[in-house]
Amino acid sequence: MANNNLSMKKFLLSSxxxxxxxxxxxxxxxxxxxxxxxxxCRNYEHSAAELSLTNQVVIQQRDCYPNETPxxxxxxxxxxxxxxxxxxxxRRTWAREAYKYKMRIxxxxxxxxxxxIERSLKAEADKNHDILQFNFIEDYYNLTxxxxxxxxxxxxxxxxxxxxxxxxxxxVLNMPMLYQLVRQRKIPSGLTGxxxxxxxxxxxxxxxxxxxxxxxxxxxxxxxxxxxxxxMDKLKKFLKTIITYPGPILDIDDLFLTGIVADYGxxxxxxxxxxxxxxxxxxxxxxxxxxxxxxxxxxxSEYMYRFWKNADRLSCYRxxxxxxxxxxxxxxxxxxxxxxxxxxxxxxxxxxxxxxxxDYLIDNxxxxxxxxxxx
Ligand SMILES: *[C@@H]1O[C@H](CO)[C@@H](O)[C@H](O)[C@H]1NC(C)=O
Ligand SMILES: *[C@@H]1O[C@H](CO)[C@@H](O)[C@H](O)[C@H]1NC(C)=O
Numbered sequence: 001m002a003n004n005n006l007s008m009k010k011f012l013l014s015s016x017x018x019x020x021x022x023x024x025x026x027x028x029x030x031x032x033x034x035x036x037x038x039x040x041c042r043n044y045e046h047s048a049a050e051l052s053l054t055n056q057v058v059i060q061q062r063d064c065y066p067n068e069t070p071x072x073x074x075x076x077x078x079x080x081x082x083x084x085x086x087x088x089x090x091r092r093t094w095a096r097e098a099y100k101y102k103m104r105i106x107x108x109x110x111x112x113x114x115x116x117i118e119r120s121l122k123a124e125a126d127k128n129h130d131i132l133q134f135n136f137i138e139d140y141y142n143l144t145x146x147x148x149x150x151x152x153x154x155x156x157x158x159x160x161x162x163x164x165x166x167x168x169x170x171x172v173l174n175m176p177m178l179y180q181l182v183r184q185r186k187i188p189s190g191l192t193g194x195x196x197x198x199x200x201x202x203x204x205x206x207x208x209x210x211x212x213x214x215x216x217x218x219x220x221x222x223x224x225x226x227x228x229x230x231x232m233d234k235l236k237k238f239l240k241t242i243i244t245y246p247g248p249i250l251d252i253d254d255l256f257l258t259g260i261v262a263d264y265g266x267x268x269x270x271x272x273x274x275x276x277x278x279x280x281x282x283x284x285x286x287x288x289x290x291x292x293x294x295x296x297x298x299x300x301s302e303y304m305y306r307f308w309k310n311a312d313r314l315s316c317y318r319x320x321x322x323x324x325x326x327x328x329x330x331x332x333x334x335x336x337x338x339x340x341x342x343x344x345x346x347x348x349x350x351x352x353x354x355x356x357x358x359d360y361l362i363d364n365x366x367x368x369x370x371x372x373x374x375x
Contacts (some may be wrong), residue, residue: 006266027194028344045212045248050142056135059125061106064158069103069182071165071173077112077138079120080088082301086169089301091128093308095171101179107131107169108150109137140207143225143253148242155235158348163187164235169225172279172292172308181290188210189266191258193228193291194275197221214248222262227275236265241265279307 006360019062066071073090076083081227087107105128112118136142147166154164163182181187184289192240199219230238231259231351242249262269272290279285279292286308295307350368 007348022094028284042251044251046145046251050057050136050145051148051249051282053136054134054145057132057133057153058111059109059122059131059133061125061129061132061196062157064154064161065102067102067162068087068158069161069163069165069178070158071090071098071105071167072132072155073105073167073169074143074146075109075169076116077109077121077133079117079124081331083169085301086304087124089305090169091130093305094175095130095135097175102173103175103178105130106150108146109133110136110146112138139253144251144256145247147253147257151230151235151239151242152327154232155239159232161232164230164259165227166225166230167291168225168293170294170304171177171227172286172295172304174286174290174292177274177290187229187231188268188270189231189233189261190270191223191228191230192270192272193258194225194226194277195221195269195271202325208252210250210252220255220259221269222255222259223269224277224293225258226255226277226293228258238262238266238267238325241267310342 002321071086075087078084090105109121109131111133121131121133125133128232132150132153134144134146134210136145136149150164150166154161158164162185165173197219200210200212200215200217202212203209238261241264245261245264247260247264250260258269261267274288274290276285276292277294279289279295295304319352
């Protein structure tokens with residue numbers, strides 16, 4: 001009887017495990033075909049009907065104040081998981097400084113496929129006053145619609161701003177530096193960001209695949225989409241170019257808008273080394289960069305918080321001072337063993353420290369057009 005029971009159990013176990021194996025296989029098959037159908041769904045270009053949705057605002061926000069720089073952050077219409085976490089971290093870090101620098105953060109979303117979360121998106125928007133929603137389905141291949149929407153929105157609601165910024169949600173912006181550059185009008189007219197040149201992607205099924213009949217040239221030049229700036233004096237021209245552009249409205253936003261459209265409308269692209277595609281790990285990264293993408297952090301928003309918190313001006317000065325005094329200390333020690341060298345570290349004045357640090361940055365070609373303030 002006991003034996004029978006055992007074999008029965010074994011049988012049940014093995015059959016259930018083969019069953020679960022079968023369901024696993026089925027699941028994989030379903031996911032695969034779903035993925036394939038998603039790729040099939042991609043149209044590569046937008047219709048006139050889709051384009052008209054870029055005028056339709058679902059969740060609205062106030063106009064910009066005169067001279068306020070809007071910073072548009074592409075994020076997804078979900079109320080949990082990484083997109084929500086990133087919004088929260090941005091609100092706790094660089095967005096928190098925005099107001100005092102006459103900047104304003106607006107998270108830009110589309111309409112979620114799952115309409116049941118629309119209510120919580122609305123609640124999040126009411127609470128933070130920083131969400132703009134447009135009336136097209138949220139999807140990676142609708143990012144061109146998103147970018148066009150925010151250009152149009154800026155034209156209608158931020159006409160007295162000097163610049164606008166487009167950024168992704170895995171980016172850290174150096175707000176004090178942006179403020180200095182904007183205030184001193186140091187940013188050239190047109191588009192500014194990290195200029196990229198890449199061959200046109202002809203690999204079927206690739207995320208960035210581009211069919212030859214839609215884009216016959218062999219390569220693109222454009223600004224990396226993680227972050228770029230547009231001076232408002234070119235906004236009207238930019239929008240006009242989009243409307244009159246005779247070719248297909250392609251679904252890869254950065255290369256279409258900052259590459260193809262900018263070329264067609266003769267809107268200048270300016271390269272800036274302050275836009276970092278991979279943000280560094282040392283505490284001085286923040287001091288020398290304007291936009292830092294994929295910080296060690298990008299996947300985990302808590303790291304992003306720590307990066308921002310640790311990369312403050314003072315840590316950088318301190319880091320710099322220590323490494324300088326360390327280098328200076330060594331030879332001295334061999335000459336005069338008895339003197340206490342630790343006192344020489346602590347007696348450097350703050351002014352001297354800043355002067356040394358500024359020299360260091362100039363030596364490394366990292367300080368052009370930016371004046372440091374006292375910490
Ligand atoms: C983009 O948005 C349009 C309009 O809402 C929608 O019909 C389309 O399916 C979306 N595209 C993708 C790839 O999801
Ligand atoms: C911007 O780019 C243009 C041409 O690409 C160049 O002539 C100009 O000097 C640049 N301006 C600045 C301020 O870098």
